[in-house]
Amino acid sequence: MRRTSLLFLTGLVSLSLGQAVCGQESETLERAIAPLAEGVPQVAVERLQKFLTQNPSASERVVAQRKLAEALVRAGQLEKALEIFADPALTNDAESAFWSAQALAGLDRWATALPLYAQVAADPRSARRSEAAFGQAEALRALGRKKEAMRALQSLEKSPAWVTRAKLARAQLLLEGGALSAADRLLRTTKPQLATERSERRYLFGRLNLAQGHSEKAIETLNVILKNPEGVSHRLLVATLFALADAHAQQKTPEAGDDALEEFIDHHPNDSALPAIFARLDELYRLERKPSTNELERWLRDPAQPRQALAQWYLARSRLRAGDPDKAIALLTQLRDSSLRFPSLGAANLELARLHLARREWAEAIKAAEAARALNLAPAFLPQVDWLIAEANYRSGEMEKAARTYEELAGRVPALSGDALFNAALCWLRLDRASEFAADYRKISNDPGKQNLQGELLLEEGVVQAAQGKPEASETFRKFIRDFPQSPRLSEAWVALAELAFHAAPPDLAAARQGLAQARQANPTPAARERADYLEIWIEDATPSSNESAVVAAANKFLQQYPDSHRSAEVRMKLAEAYFRRQDFANAQTQFELLAQSAGRTDSSRGEQKPEAPLAEKALFFAARSATSSMAAGSLDHALALLDQVVKLDGDLKWAARNEEAAIERRLGKNREAQALYDEVLKNEARPAERREALCGKGDIFYEMGATDPENYRRAIEFYEKLAADPGAPPHWRNQAEFKKGKALEKLNDKSAALLTYYGVLEEGMRTDRQGEFFWFYKAGFNAAHLLEEMNDWKSAVAVFRKLAAVGGTRSDEAKARLTQLRLEHFLWEE
Numbered sequence: 001m002r003r004t005s006l007l008f009l010t011g012l013v014s015l016s017l018g019q020a021v022c023g024q025e026s027e028t029l030e031r032a033i034a035p036l037a038e039g040v041p042q043v044a045v046e047r048l049q050k051f052l053t054q055n056p057s058a059s060e061r062v063v064a065q066r067k068l069a070e071a072l073v074r075a076g077q078l079e080k081a082l083e084i085f086a087d088p089a090l091t092n093d094a095e096s097a098f099w100s101a102q103a104l105a106g107l108d109r110w111a112t113a114l115p116l117y118a119q120v121a122a123d124p125r126s127a128r129r130s131e132a133a134f135g136q137a138e139a140l141r142a143l144g145r146k147k148e149a150m151r152a153l154q155s156l157e158k159s160p161a162w163v164t165r166a167k168l169a170r171a172q173l174l175l176e177g178g179a180l181s182a183a184d185r186l187l188r189t190t191k192p193q194l195a196t197e198r199s200e201r202r203y204l205f206g207r208l209n210l211a212q213g214h215s216e217k218a219i220e221t222l223n224v225i226l227k228n229p230e231g232v233s234h235r236l237l238v239a240t241l242f243a244l245a246d247a248h249a250q251q252k253t254p255e256a257g258d259d260a261l262e263e264f265i266d267h268h269p270n271d272s273a274l275p276a277i278f279a280r281l282d283e284l285y286r287l288e289r290k291p292s293t294n295e296l297e298r299w300l301r302d303p304a305q306p307r308q309a310l311a312q313w314y315l316a317r318s319r320l321r322a323g324d325p326d327k328a329i330a331l332l333t334q335l336r337d338s339s340l341r342f343p344s345l346g347a348a349n350l351e352l353a354r355l356h357l358a359r360r361e362w363a364e365a366i367k368a369a370e371a372a373r374a375l376n377l378a379p380a381f382l383p384q385v386d387w388l389i390a391e392a393n394y395r396s397g398e399m400e401k402a403a404r405t406y407e408e409l410a411g412r413v414p415a416l417s418g419d420a421l422f423n424a425a426l427c428w429l430r431l432d433r434a435s436e437f438a439a440d441y442r443k444i445s446n447d448p449g450k451q452n453l454q455g456e457l458l459l460e461e462g463v464v465q466a467a468q469g470k471p472e473a474s475e476t477f478r479k480f481i482r483d484f485p486q487s488p489r490l491s492e493a494w495v496a497l498a499e500l501a502f503h504a505a506p507p508d509l510a511a512a513r514q515g516l517a518q519a520r521q522a523n524p525t526p527a528a529r530e531r532a533d534y535l536e537i538w539i540e541d542a543t544p545s546s547n548e549s550a551v552v553a554a555a556n557k558f559l560q561q562y563p564d565s566h567r568s569a570e571v572r573m574k575l576a577e578a579y580f581r582r583q584d585f586a587n588a589q590t591q592f593e594l595l596a597q598s599a600g601r602t603d604s605s606r607g608e609q610k611p612e613a614p615l616a617e618k619a620l621f622f623a624a625r626s627a628t629s630s631m632a633a634g635s636l637d638h639a640l641a642l643l644d645q646v647v648k649l650d651g652d653l654k655w656a657a658r659n660e661e662a663a664i665e666r667r668l669g670k671n672r673e674a675q676a677l678y679d680e681v682l683k684n685e686a687r688p689a690e691r692r693e694a695l696c697g698k699g700d701i702f703y704e705m706g707a708t709d710p711e712n713y714r715r716a717i718e719f720y721e722k723l724a725a726d727p728g729a730p731p732h733w734r735n736q737a738e739f740k741k742g743k744a745l746e747k748l749n750d751k752s753a754a755l756l757t758y759y760g761v762l763e764e765g766m767r768t769d770r771q772g773e774f775f776w777f778y779k780a781g782f783n784a785a786h787l788l789e790e791m792n793d794w795k796s797a798v799a800v801f802r803k804l805a806a807v808g809g810t811r812s813d814e815a816k817a818r819l820t821q822l823r824l825e826h827f828l829w830e831e
Contacts, residue, residue, distance in 0.1 A: 346376025
């Protein structure tokens with residue numbers, strides 16, 4: 001509802017019609033103007049518009065245009081009236097200036113209306129002096145200049161015709177200023193004679209009761225107006241409805257408060273105040289425990305406008321509160337795409353734009369915002385539209401578009417200039433456009449009132465530089481600390497320096513810890529405190545002498561203090577890994593499964609995975625590994641169930657999960673099931689590493705089955721040879737395959753072939769142009785040497801052990817010891 005005074009605009013019908021038409025004017029013009037005196041301005045509008053099409057004389061045209069503008073104001077068509085008053089020739093007399101001010105006031109353009117009221121009020125010849133003085137007081141009130149408004153009203157109390165209205169207006173000012181006792185005294189000493197003024201006084205008493213906390217008494221007083229509405233102006237009736245709604249809200253009886261509003265909407269489907277009334281009704285619905293949508297749905301089925309459109313808008317809001325955003329968006333989109341062009345629906349489109357923005361649907365957000373602009377060009381509304389469009393462009397990566405819009409807003413809307421320039425500068429910063437950034441930064445720096453924004457922008461500059469990997473980021477943060485030591489965000493700069501130290505090459509853990517200590521001493525902001533506690537986990541994890549207990553403690557502390565943090569998934573993963581590394585598999589499994597549950601949840605409003613959903617797959621996979629390593633009863637079956645969930649996610653770990661399932665089935669003695677799983681991996685588009693694991697796994701199964709059927713050793717060799725022949729296989733896979741092939745050959749009693757196979761691994765491992773691998777290299781080397789010992793070929797065995805000792809790996813000392821023992825036993829020192 002506009003801030004226009006109830007007492008001021010309800011008095012329009014009581015104002016005189018102004019000077020009579022001059023005698024020389026035609027009877028046609030007099031007849032066109034006559035309905036104004038009879039209180040039927042719309043007829044006057046039609047007649048005057050028709051008169052102006054009949055080519056009247058210049059003097060008659062001026063009079064007709066002035067009276068048409070007045071009739072339009074009286075008919076509530078304020079914008080059209082101002083279009084006529086845009087001609088300066090029509091506002092050079094007091095009468096026209098007054099009605100121009102009335103139109104501006106009705107549109108809440110008080111700053112423009114005030115000088116026009118003052119002009120008429122100061123004209124001793126004007127019959128509108130008192131009305132203009134009252135309008136001047138209302139303009140001052142609306143502009144927050146209440147002391148001046150009070151003086152203007154007190155001067156009107158000298159006029160018998162205006163004393164009651166002036167006192168009532170003063171009482172309203174006292175109420176708004178919280179001077180309840182003074183307002184009470186003034187209302188009690190005011191004795192209105194007219195019915196309209198008595199209703200106004202009763203309304204003000206109702207508001208006074210409400211302000212005093214006597215909601216039940218306020219409801220009783222206000223209901224009298226609604227039960228006896230004769231002579232009550234439209235504005236007073238609407239204001240009474242709103243005050244009654246406030247009283248019920250205060251009394252915590254919103255269900256009873258909505259009745260009067262719903263009844264008004266029922267009986268006035270075309271009323272101009274419906275947008276404000278629906279908004280107030282929605283506030284009451286929001287307070288109700290179980291709000292009903294029956295009335296909204298009934299009005300939606302009735303074609304009367306604007307009621308139907310407004311019902312659809314607020315039904316969408318109701319659906320949104322009920323947790324059905326898809327239905328809300330569908331209703332608002334239908335409204336946006338309709339042919340309805342009510343200015344009030346601009347706010348509905350803006351609400352739709354905000355919903356799309358929250359869902360990261362940038363193009364749809366901009367489309368809805370542009371639709372809002374097309375419906376409502378009000379100066380107070382357009383900045384909201386432009387700001388949302390700029391934000392959508394910014395968040396979608398259209399930085400230049402966003403910057404241009406923010407800069408335009410800064411120049412057009414002084415109240416937004418600081419924040420708008422700040423955002424524009426951020427856009428240029430992210431675009432690495434130094435000159436444009438510097439220009440906006442200078443504008444902010446040159447305004448003493450925006451010094452805090454200057455510091456904020458310097459801090460953001462450091463953040464962007466750090467994200468871009470620029471070395472000057474550190475100095476930018478230090479400059480912020482030096483230049484803005486009193487900034488409430490000082491702690492964030494210290495945390496940023498700690499992060500830079502941690503991510504340096506190599507990490508400077510001491511400097512990182514020092515930065516965190518400084519941050520904690522600088523009255524840290526919630527954001528800085530969270531980032532510091534998060535970084536501490538990684539510092540503990542990176543500390544060489546640290547054990548897993550420090551990581552576990554830091555991670556648990558973070559999860560307890562910041563349960564809703566967007567970093568909690570990463571922290572829980574780190575906690576689970578720490579438990580896993582210290583072989584606390586039960587706790588590791590618990591944390592992995594908790595992470596899988598939280599990270600795998602879908603966004604209920606869209607049915608899409610959250611950004612951290614890929615963690616669910618990893619968490620489930622490692623939860624299964626933890627279960628596999630656990631000694632708990634049923635752990636292997638649980639691991640299989642978890643791995644099956646991984647497979648169903650159809651992500652990067654799908655085939656790794658199948659390999660893990662096969663390994664578990666082997667542990668359970670189910671070789672046939674394991675082979676089927678390996679075959680599934682080999683027949684599909686698994687990655688090379690997963691195919692190698694499956695090949696090796698199949699070979700191992702046939703090797704194990706060789707005890708009952710030696711032919712299976714040959715089948716195992718086939719798979720080992722395929723694995724070893726893989727040109728991209730890393731040394732550990734190739735050496736493992738060759739070693740296991742050698743073992744299978746030994747089982748087939750083909751020891752010569754086995755020796756050649758083992759020795760081949762030894763030769764490959766000794767090459768300087770190949771990456772070293774010691775585990776399978778040593779196993780193959782020792783087996784080769786043992787076969788030579790079985791053949792009594794001591795010299796060859798010594799040569800093999802000498803090679804193994806020379807490599808300097810993990811079993812080098814063991815090879816040296818065996819080498820010495822063979823030399824002693826077989827007198828081979830000449831070697």
